[in-house]
Amino acid sequence: MASISQDMRFRLSLIQYADKYGVSKAARKYKTNRQYIYRWKNRYDGSWDSLRDRSRRPHSHPNQHTDAEIKLIRNMRRRNPHTGLVVFWVKLRQRGYTRSITGLYRLLKRQGMTPEKLPHPKYIPKPYEQMSYPGQRVQIDVKVVPSSCLVNEDKGQKFYQYTAIDEYSRWRYVETFQEQSTYSSAVFLGHLLQRFPMPIECVQTDNGTEFTKRFTSPKDTTPTRFQRVLESHGIRHKLIRPFTPRHNGKVERSHRKDNERFYASHTFYPFEDFSKQLKVYNRRDYNQFPMRPLGWKSPQTVLDEFIQYGVTYV
Incomplete structure (x- = not known):
């Protein structure tokens, strides 16, 4: 329901007073003229709504659009229900239309002829392949250490964190380098x-x-040193x-956690100090930390149980 304004309440009060005491007295009391009262x-x-x-x-x-x-x-x-404004305007001009594009937009909006948007195709992700044993596939990635963590003489340099994470057990190995x-x-x-205590099949x-x-170098088929x-x-x-x-995703997610748990609260000087701190963090706060996907077991526990007893976490 539309809102009732103060002007509408004033007019209703004016009409009710005029009906009771007459138009002349209502005009003097409400400081208006008789014609205004008679009109309302x-x-x-x-x-x-009649007082609106x-x-x-x-x-x-x-200058309004003609019927033609x-x-x-x-x-x-009707022939182009999904065509956008610019393309639609250009096609009309090719058929003799002379109005501006803004004028066309206002008419389309007023007449309810704006283009119909087709629904976006729904993205259906493929189910991710679950690993059956440690070493079946290991993800490797490189993270650039945030420059804000480097102090003193190392400020302005670049350090790199190499990370490998086993997809089955989430066991992780990290190492620091000064070049990528x-x-x-x-x-x-x-x-x-x-x-890694088990053979690795895929990286x-x-x-x-x-x-x-x-x-x-797409034409160069020789493998890199890493591939060799x-x-x-x-x-x-x-x-x-x-x-x-x-x-x-697993190694990328681990890098995000490193930002939250490690890099946000640590500074390094020199490079050896950074390497030592990272190893301690990875051993204590990652490989020994319980994870929900592992049934609240740590990656080191899952790996040890599989090697010793063949126990899976699923």
Whole structure:
């Protein structure tokens, strides 16, 4: 229901007083003229809407669209129900339409002929493949250490955190480097193979130059140093789809947690100090920390139970 304004209440009070004491007394009491009272008495039919101000909008305009133009627009809209404003206006101009695009927009909105928006296709994600045992697939990624964590002489330099996380147990291995290159990736992979207690079948990475030459040198088929280490150990290298970091979601999520739990409250000087603090954090606050996807077990517990008893967390 539309709201009742103060002017409408004033008019109703004016009419009721005039009916009781006369128009002349009502005009003197309410400080208005008799014509105003007679006009609203004649218009009043007992409803609030009759006391509402009427629209002052003109019924016609010398520059309004002609019937022929409206017919052309209706026919064009019927044939092109989903066409946007600009394309629709250009098509009309090709058929003799001379009005501006703003004038066309106002007419379309007034006549209810705005384009019909097609529903966006619903994204249905594919079910993620669940791993059955440790080492079946390991995700590897590189994180640039926030510059705000570096102090003194190391301020302005770049440190890198290499991270590998087993998809089955969520067990994680991290290492720090002062450069991001295929050489650093190969060194990290060699240390990972020594630390992880089970054989690794597949390593999944993004398409960074520290892992592959897929986009930097597509014609060069020679493997990088990182890929040669994988081949020498018979490990399959899986590259995720470009620009979709969610496919490496477990390691990306762990990096986000590192920002919240570690980097937000730590500073490092020098590089050896950063490396030591990161190792302590990863061992104590990640591999030993209970996780809901693991049934509130820690990654180290899940890995140890599988190796010792073949116990799964699902």
